[in-house]
Amino acid sequence: MTTKKRSTGLTAVCDAWQLVDIDVTASYPIRPYTAVMAEVAKRIANGQMKCEMVYAEGEHGQFSIAHGASMAGARATTGSSGVGLTYAAELYSPIAGGRCPIQVLVGDRTLDPPGDFGSEHTDCLTMRDNGWIFGWAQDAQEALDNSLMCFRIGEDPDIMLPQIVAMDGYFVTHITQDYEVPDQDLVDRFLPPFKPKFRLDVNNPVIMGPQITPEMGPPLEWDRNVVMQRAKGKIVEVTEEFGRLFGRHYAPFVEEYMTEGAEMVFLLQGAHAVTCKSAVKYLREAGYPVGMLRLRWVRPFPEEALQAIAAKFKVIGVIDTGTSYGAAGGGGVLLVETRASISETPDKPIVQGFTSGLGGEVITHDEFFRMAEMMRKTLEAGQLVQSSTWVNFNDYV
C-alpha cells in the first residue's frame, strides 16, 4: 500500500534509500543535507534499514568510501552541500570514469565566502562536467521519485554512471510537505538488484583504473561521452515507466506550465518553480503573455527538448540561482547552456538572463513580476535590452 507521509525532502530521499535497500552510505556533517544521515542512522539503530553507515573523515572520504563500496558491488550512496561538494572535487571524474553508479544527495548551499547556509545551485553545478547524471527536484515527492529513477537510470548496464539527486537547501530539504511513499513491491518491480558486470571478486580478478598510455585515454572519454548522450533516451524510457507504475507522470526533461499562448517564458529549475507558477497565474490575470519551463535535468542537458519547443516563444527569461563569474552573457550556467542549445534553431526566441534567489533568498512574487516586465520590454523591443540582469542589482524597470 502506498503510504501518505508528511515530512521533508531529506526524509523522502531516506525513504527511497530504504526502499532500494542500499548497502553502504558514508556520512559527514554539513548543513543542510546532514539530516538525511541522521535519519539513516536512526533507521539503522531501530532496525528499519540494513546498511552500513561509515562516518567519513570529510567529503573527500565520503565519495571515496562510496566509490570503494560500489567497486565491491554494493549499492552505495552519500550526500553533501556547498563547500563539502567542492572538497570532494578530486573524486567526481574517477567515480564517473570508473563507471560506478553511486548516488549522491545534494541539499545545495552557497559556496564560501560568506559563510551562508542558503540554497544556491553553484555547488554541484561547479562539478557538472565529469559525467554525472543530475537534476533538481522541486519538492519532497519529486526528490523521492528522482532518487528511485536515478538508481534505475544510473545502474542500467548500458549506462553505469553516478547520479546527483539535487534539491534546494531549506526549500526542499527542510520544509515539511505531503508526499507518498510507494509500495515495496512496486519499487522491487521498478528497480532490479544491483549486479555490476565487473566487481572486485577474487574468483574473477580484474584490474580497475589502470595507468594507460595517451592514445588509450580518448576512447574511454569518448565512451563516457556517448553514454552521457545515451542517458537521454534512458531518461525518457524510465520516466515513462515510472509514470505507468507509480501513477506520477513527470515530463522527461522540461515541464511546461501555462505555456499555451505564452509569448514569453521563465526557464528555471528546482524549488523556485513552485513560487514561479503562482506568480505566472497572477501575471496572466494582469495580461502578461507568460508561462514557465522547468528543467528536470542539467546533465545530460536537454537541448533537443528545448529545441523542440523553443520556437513557440518569443522571449525566454532564464533564471539562474547560482553564479558563473565571467561566463558568456554575464549570467549563470543555465543561461549559457540554454543559449547554446537553441543557437541554431530556426525562429529561435530571444534569450535573456536573470540571476536571482542567491544566498538562499526567496524569489518573491514582486521579483517575478519585475522579471516579467523586463521580458515584456524585450518583447516590445524585439531584441535584447540587457543580456542578463542580477535582479535587485541592475534591473532596467
Add this chain to the structure above:
Amino acid sequence: MTVQYEEIKSVKKAPDEEFYLPGHRTCAGCGPAIGYRLIAKAAGRNTIFIGPTGCMYVANTSYACGPWKVPWTHAQITNGGAVASGIEVAFKQLIKKGKIKDEFPNIIVMAGDGGSIDIGVQAASALFYRGHDVLFIMYDNESYANTGIQVSPMTPYGGNTTFTPPGPMIPEGKKLFPKDPMLIFAGGGHPAVKYAATASIGYPVDLMNKVRKGLAFEGPAFLHVHCPCPKGWTYPSDRTIDLAKLAVQTGMWFLYELEDGVRKWSRKVDKLRPVEDYLLGQGRFTHLEPEHVAKLQAWVNERAQVLGLNATLPPVH
C-alpha cells in the same frame, strides 16, 4: 592478544605460487616491486589490493599488462584508506545480506610514503580509527619517486632530492627529519590498531610473516616496509638488498612489532654500525659534510634510546 597464522619458516619453504607476476615496468633492482612480490605471495589468492597513485601504480598497471593475479584497484594518492574502508564495509554487508557468496577477502592497501603519511594521512587515520579489517601497508622508498624524486616526509635528513638540492646556501639538502609513522598510526592514538610492524625487503621471511600476522588480526593493521630505490637514492641496482640490510644494521631502520602496544624486536642487534656505512655509495648523500653525518648519527642514537634498543651505539663525532 595472540592470533593463529601459518608461519613461513624460510625462503625455501615459502609458497611457490606467485600473485605478483613478471612483466611490469619497474626499474631494475626496484625495492617496492620486490616488496610487492613478497607481500602478494604471503597474502595468497583470497586477496584484493588497493593501490593509491605512486610508483607501484604508474610502473605496474600499464593497461593490459598489470602483474597481479588477484583483483587490484587504483585509488587516488589521497584516499587509499577511504576506498579500502568502502570495500571492506561493502563485503561485510553483501555477505551478511547474502547478496554474494564470497569468503571475506584479505584487503590490503599498498600505499607509498606520500599516499600513507603525507597526502594520504587523513584517509589512513580514519581507516585506523574506524577499525576496518584492512591491512594498510606503507612501502617506503623515502621520496615521491614516480614524479622524479621529490622530497617526502620520509626522506632522511640530508637527502638530495629534486626539491632539496644541496647548494652553498643549503649544504645539507633536506633540513628536516622524517615523520615516525609507527608512532602516528600505531602509537596509541588509534585504539583499534592492535598490530603494527616495521619490516624490510632485506628480511623477506620476517616481512612475509608480518603480512600474515597483520591479516590474521581482526581489525586494522599497519606495516611500514623499507624499500630502497635505486633511481631515487642513486646507487647501482644490484645493491638494493645490501642497502636494505645496511639500513637495519646501522639503525637507519629499526625492525620491530607492536602487538597491543607492546614492542617486540624482530632481530637481535648487539651493536649498531656507524651511519656512514649506510650513506656510502648512495648518491643522495654524497654531498654531506662530517657535521651533517654527525647530526644523522645523533638522530639514530636518540631513536635507538627512545625505542629502547639494547645495543652499543656508535660515537657521534
